[in-house]
Each structure stands twice: as C-alpha cells, then as structure tokens.
Amino acid sequence: MKSVRCVDLCKTYRQGDLEVTGLDHVDLEINEGGFVCLSAPSGGGKTTLLNAIGGLDTPDSGEIYLAGDRIDNLSKGELAEMRLHQIGFVFQAYNLIPVLTARENVEFVMEVQGVAAASRRKRSLELLEEVGLGGLGDRLPAQMSGGQQQRVAVARAIASRPALVLADEPTANLDSQTSDQLMELFVELNEHHKTTFVIATHDQRVMAYARRVIHMLDGRIVDDERRDEA
Amino acid sequence: MGDMKIVLRLAWRNLWRNHRRTLIMLAAIVVGTWAMIFMTALMRGMVDEMVKDGISVLPGHVQVHHPDFRDDPTISNVIGPPSGELLEALRRPEVVAWSTRVRVPAVISSEQDTRGVTLVGIDPDQERGVSFVADDMTEGRFLESPDDKGLVVGRKLVEKMETDLGKRVVIMTQDPENEIADRGFRIVGIFDSKLDQYEEGFVFAGQGTIQNLLGVGDAISEVAILGTDYRDVEGLTRRVADAAGADTEVLPWNEIDTYLGSMLAVMDGFVIVWIVVIFLALSFGLVNTLVMAVFERVREIGLMLALGMTPRSILTQIVAESTLLLVLGLAIGNLLAWATIEPLKSGIDVSIVGEGMEFFGAASVLYPALYLKDVVLANVIVIVLGFLASLSPAWRASRYDPVRAITQVE
Numbered sequence: 001m002k003s004v005r006c007v008d009l010c011k012t013y014r015q016g017d018l019e020v021t022g023l024d025h026v027d028l029e030i031n032e033g034g035f036v037c038l039s040a041p042s043g044g045g046k047t048t049l050l051n052a053i054g055g056l057d058t059p060d061s062g063e064i065y066l067a068g069d070r071i072d073n074l075s076k077g078e079l080a081e082m083r084l085h086q087i088g089f090v091f092q093a094y095n096l097i098p099v100l101t102a103r104e105n106v107e108f109v110m111e112v113q114g115v116a117a118a119s120r121r122k123r124s125l126e127l128l129e130e131v132g133l134g135g136l137g138d139r140l141p142a143q144m145s146g147g148q149q150q151r152v153a154v155a156r157a158i159a160s161r162p163a164l165v166l167a168d169e170p171t172a173n174l175d176s177q178t179s180d181q182l183m184e185l186f187v188e189l190n191e192h193h194k195t196t197f198v199i200a201t202h203d204q205r206v207m208a209y210a211r212r213v214i215h216m217l218d219g220r221i222v223d224d225e226r227r228d229e230a
Numbered sequence: 231m232g233d234m235k236i237v238l239r240l241a242w243r244n245l246w247r248n249h250r251r252t253l254i255m256l257a258a259i260v261v262g263t264w265a266m267i268f269m270t271a272l273m274r275g276m277v278d279e280m281v282k283d284g285i286s287v288l289p290g291h292v293q294v295h296h297p298d299f300r301d302d303p304t305i306s307n308v309i310g311p312p313s314g315e316l317l318e319a320l321r322r323p324e325v326v327a328w329s330t331r332v333r334v335p336a337v338i339s340s341e342q343d344t345r346g347v348t349l350v351g352i353d354p355d356q357e358r359g360v361s362f363v364a365d366d367m368t369e370g371r372f373l374e375s376p377d378d379k380g381l382v383v384g385r386k387l388v389e390k391m392e393t394d395l396g397k398r399v400v401i402m403t404q405d406p407e408n409e410i411a412d413r414g415f416r417i418v419g420i421f422d423s424k425l426d427q428y429e430e431g432f433v434f435a436g437q438g439t440i441q442n443l444l445g446v447g448d449a450i451s452e453v454a455i456l457g458t459d460y461r462d463v464e465g466l467t468r469r470v471a472d473a474a475g476a477d478t479e480v481l482p483w484n485e486i487d488t489y490l491g492s493m494l495a496v497m498d499g500f501v502i503v504w505i506v507v508i509f510l511a512l513s514f515g516l517v518n519t520l521v522m523a524v525f526e527r528v529r530e531i532g533l534m535l536a537l538g539m540t541p542r543s544i545l546t547q548i549v550a551e552s553t554l555l556l557v558l559g560l561a562i563g564n565l566l567a568w569a570t571i572e573p574l575k576s577g578i579d580v581s582i583v584g585e586g587m588e589f590f591g592a593a594s595v596l597y598p599a600l601y602l603k604d605v606v607l608a609n610v611i612v613i614v615l616g617f618l619a620s621l622s623p624a625w626r627a628s629r630y631d632p633v634r635a636i637t638q639v640e
C-alpha cells in the first residue's frame with residue numbers, strides 16, 4: 001500500500017494578469033514508512049505540493065490518494081476529519097495558537113480528537129521533554145523563541161501518532177544542533193512507528209537524513225533520488 | 231461535539247486577550263442592561279400608580295350594570311340592589327369592598343353658572359372602601375349616610391362655578407318618565423382629585439336622597455367591586471357574572487375605562503420596544519468588536535481549521551465568546567439595576583416635575599416597580615438577539631481559508 005499517491009497534479013495561481021505555475025503535471029508515489037525530502041529552491045512548489053497532499057488545497061486537475069483512499073474529491077468537512085486523524089502538520093509560517101500554552105498546543109490535536117486528559121497530558125510532557133522543552137510547558141508562544149515554537153509545533157505534529165507527517169521547512173528557524181536533534185527524532189519515529197515523513201526543505205543537513213530526495217523546480221519533479229527502498 | 235471544552239477555553243482566553251476592548255464592551259453591556267431594567271421599573275411604577283389612581287377614582291375592579299347602561303347611562307337602565315347569589319358572592323374573601331351607586335347625568339346651577347355633571351348617589355360607608363372621595367376631602371365633611379341631604383363637589387367645579395362651601399346649588403335631572411326632577415342642595419364638602427376631569431365632572435349625594443328625587447325606590451345603576459389585585463380580575467369578573475345572573479352586564483375595569491385598560495397593554499409593548507432599542511445600540515458595538523476580533527485572528531483560526539478543527543467548532547467558538555461577554559455583562563447589569571432600584575422602592579419624590587404631570591394622571595411620588603417578567607424579557611432579548619448578531623462574524627470566521635493562514639509570511 002502506498003502512503004501517498006499523486007497522479008498528474010496541476011495547479012496554477014493567478015496573480016493579477018499573471019499565471020503562476022504551482023504544480024506542473026506532478027506524478028508521485030511514496031511508500032508507507034517512507035522518509036522523503038522535497039527539495040526545491042524557494043518558489044519551486046514544495047508548499048503547494050504539501051498542501052495538496054494534506055488536503056488543505058485542491059489541485060486544478062489530477063488525483064490524490066492517501067493510504068489508498070482518494071481525497072481530492074472530498075468535502076471540506078471530510079477533509080478536516082481526515083487531516084485531524086491521519087496527518088501531522090508542521091507549517092512553514094504560522095504554527096501555534098497564541099492563547100494556548102506550549103503544552104496545550106501540543107495537546108490541541110489530541111484534544112480535538114477527544115483523547116482523555118490524563119493520557120494527553122502524559123504524552124505532551126513526554127514529547128516536550130523529547131524536543132528539549134521540558135519545563136517550558138506553561139509558556140505561551142509569545143514567551144518562546146522561534147526555535148522553541150518550532151519544536152512545540154513538531155511535538156504537536158507527532159503527538160497523536162499520525163500515519164503521515166507533512167513538515168514544511170521544519171528547521172528553518174533552528175540552529176544546526178537543534179535541527180539535528182529534531183531530525184534524529186523524526187528518524188526514530190519513522191523507524192519505530194513506521195510513520196511516513198514528507199519534509200519540504202532546502203537545507204542540505206536535513207536532506208542528509210532522507211532516504212529519498214525529490215527535487216522540484218517550477219512545480220515540476222526534475223529528479224527523484226532514491227537512497228534506498230522508500 | 232467532543233471538542234466543546236477546548237472550544238470554550240479558547241473563547242474565554244480570547245475574550246481576555248484585548249483587555250481594554252473587552253472591558254469597554256462589557257461596560258457598555260452593563261450600562262445598557264441597567265438602563266433597560268431601571269428605566270422599565272420607573273415607567274412601570276409610573277403606570278401602576280396611574281392605573282391604581284384611575285381605578286380608585288370610581289371604577290373599582292369589577293362593575294355590575296343593567297345590560298343597556300353603558301350605551302345609555304340614564305336612570306331608565308337600573309338594577310335592583312344586590313341580593314341572593316350576588317350578595318353571597320360579594321361576601322367572599324376575594325372581594326375586598328363593594329358599593330352600590332345611583333348614577334345619572336344632571337345639570338348643576340349656582341348663582342353664576344350652569345354645568346353638566348354626573349350625579350352619583352352613594353352609600354358613604356360602602357364607598358369609603360372602594361373609591362377615593364372620602365380620603366380626599368379638603369374642606370367641609372364627607373357624606374354621613376345614604377339619606378344625607380348635602381352635596382360633595384370637586385374643587386375645580388367650585389372654582390369654575392364661583393360657588394363655595396355652605397352655598398346652595400340646584401341639581402336638575404330626569405326621572406324614568408322623562409319628567410324634570412330637581413332639588414336644592416347645600417355644598418357640605420369639597421374634594422381634590424389627581425384628575426381634573428373628576429373634580430369638574432362628578433358630584434356626590436346620598437343614595438337614598440337621589441332615589442327619592444327620581445322616584446326609583448331602591449334601584450341602583452351599578453355595583454362597584456374591589457378585588458385584591460387589579461392585574462388579576464378575570465376570575466373575579468367571571469364569578470361575579472355567574473352570581474349576578476343574565477339580566478346584568480359584569481365588566482372588569484379595563485373594559486369600563488378602556489383608556490386605563492389600554493395603558494397596561496401599551497406599557498407592555500413599550501417595554502419591549504425600549505429593550506430592543508437599547509439592544510440595537512449595543513449590538514453595533516458587539517458586532518463591531520466581534521468583527522474586529524475575528525479579523526485579527528485570520529491566521530490562528532485558519533491554523534485551527536488546517537489542523538482539523540471543524541468550521542462548526544470555529545463558529546461555536548466565536549458565538550461562545552460573544553455569549554460569555556453578554557452573560558457577564560447581563561449578570562453585572564442585573565445586579566446593578568437591582569442595587570439601584572432597591573433603595574428607591576420607598577418612592578422617589580418627583581413633585582417638582584409632578585405638577586405638569588398631573589395632567590396625565592401621574593402621581594408626584596414615583597415607586598419603581600421591578601417586575602420579574604421585565605427582567606426576564608430584557609435578559610432573554612439580549613441573549614437571543616446577541617446570539618443572532620454574533621452569527622454573522624462567526625460564520626465568516628468559520629469560512630476562513632486555512633492555506634492563507636499558514637502560508638502567508640509576516
């Protein structure tokens with residue numbers, strides 16, 4: 001079973017009179033348990049592709065399957081349900097809810113899912129420890145650095161043990177040491193829980209952890225570099 | 231919805247995010263609620279006094295007449311004095327007092343002037359319990375018995391007719407055969423009334439004296455009955471009607487004096503209009519605050535949607551935020567209204583402005599009347615309309631595009 005399958009995805013944005021290519025006939029299959037990097041220069045279409053796979057944005061044409069189920073024709077409500085239960089997200093620009101503490105942010109997805117308070121709490125404390133934020137659980141996002149916020153977002157993305165994690169430049173705000181810690185965490189989750197990771201990045205250090213790197217340019221896949229079966 | 235707890239927590243935290251804005255809006259709701267309830271209590275108090283005074287002037291709560299009396303209030307349409315079942319009904323505890331009256335149109339002449347009035351023959355002992363006249367004598371004495379030969383008139387009439395206490399006047403009216411019946415009376419007492427029309431339009435004499443003058447034996451025009459509460463006269467009216475039999479017409483005060491009767495209904499309508507008007511003023515602020523709050527939060531609302539929170543939960547969150555604010559404002563507003571009305575219960579002296587108000591039948595001391603139904607109405611209107619007003623910004627928030635929220639770089 002493929003974790004992700006994209007068939008001939010196209011997406012064009014309109015900026016005034018200009019037509020901008022977001023995705024240009026993208027075909028892609030990612031195995032369950034894969035650890036894949038999407039690499040492209042800025043504007044290459046990484047975010048557009050992640051949003052399409054994550055059911056946040058619909059392509060103009062093409063088909064998307066997650067774990068074998070077609071998602072590009074689902075309703076908004078069905079997509080929300082799907083995102084809540086199947087995907088962990090780390091977004092590029094904006095990740096945390098300002099009125100919730102670090103711990104509450106980590107627990108957010110679990111709480112919306114209806115996970116009991118006790119197990120939520122246990123998991124969030126464990127994860128905050130793991131991303132190096134033990135003791136900072138009661139801080140509000142505004143009281144944390146960009147890197148700390150990013151790690152809270154990562155903890156939230158994996159908290160509910162989703163089958164698929166989509167991370168959009170997760171290390172953009174992190175120093176190299178923290179960024180290595182984070183990637184090691186991803187690798188560990190990938191190996192132990194068979195969680196599939198798709199990570200958009202243009203950071204070479206991140207790509208070093210990947211078993212497959214898909215290179216994009218102007219919305220097209222230009223190279224698919226498989227380091228082992230993924 | 232399983233995520234109700236987090237939805238409410240988010241609503242509550244977001245409410246206190248912009249302290250200043252929330253406190254200003256809260257103050258507006260508090261003041262608005264206070265104004266709704268306080269002003270309503272004042273107006274209720276005023277109208278209650280007017281109605282009570284109006285009832286005490288003559289109508290009582292329920293009256294028994296000849297069926298034709300209202301169309302033709304002359305001595306031709308009379309009934310016998312209460313007896314049998316009716317008398318029994320009048321002795322029940324729900325009847326506080328009752329009196330019989332002979333009532334005819336008449337002309338009164340002094341040396342200077344002649345005027346049309348309503349001549350009322352009363353039994354002074356009975357009448358004391360029902361209407362105002364005995365308490366409002368300012369000069370001379372009240373009638374002493376049904377056979378009293380004196381006449382009690384209003385202060386205004388005395389002035390207009392340039393007569394005075396102790397002087398003689400002539401009363402002229404028609405007997406049942408349409409023959410002129412007239413008699414001289416000495417003015418033995420002068421009364422004051424809150425309503426000029428009563429001072430000018432009504433004169434009182436002994437009931438027996440008038441029955442003699444008209445040659446009608448013991449026939450009377452009406453029985454006026456006072457119950458325990460003027461707002462609840464339906465039952466009393468029905469029971470008196472059953473006892474009085476078919477040859478009579480039994481009516482409650484609000485059908486006898488339709489002006490007074492409509493006053494209460496008009497007041498009910500006015501209270502609703504008043505509450506809604508204040509609410510509308512409030513709702514502009516409320517909707518504006520919400521629109522602003524929602525607009526500022528495009529990104530985090532988009533984020534919540536992206537993470538899989540349903541649009542419905544977002545909608546609930548915004549509505550909950552507005553409802554929390556309203557409930558808080560209402561609670562404080564209600565308390566404030568109660569705290570300001572309670573010390574004024576013993577009456578507010580408005581005699582300075584009261585002079586001009588007498589024309590409308592208003593009293594010079596105002597007793598605010600806090601009715602539970604008005605308080606409930608104000609609260610229900612604010613909550614229900616507030617809920618409806620917040621739906622539009624909440625709906626807008628629930629339609630936000632998650633992609634815009636998460637890709638837009640600040």
Ligand SMILES: Nc1ncnc2c1ncn2[C@@H]1O[C@H](COP(=O)(O)OP(=O)(O)O)[C@@H](O)[C@H]1O
Binds near residue numbers: 020
């Ligand atoms: N909402 C949008 N409106 C218009 N153009 C967009 C929008 N989002 C992305 N684009 C354009 O689509 C192209 C791909 O963007 P994106 O997927 O964000 O690239 P990346 O994430 O690799 O930097 C870029 O040229 C970008 O300008």
Ligand SMILES: [Mg+2]
Binds near residue numbers: 046047048092168
């Ligand atoms: Mg991007």
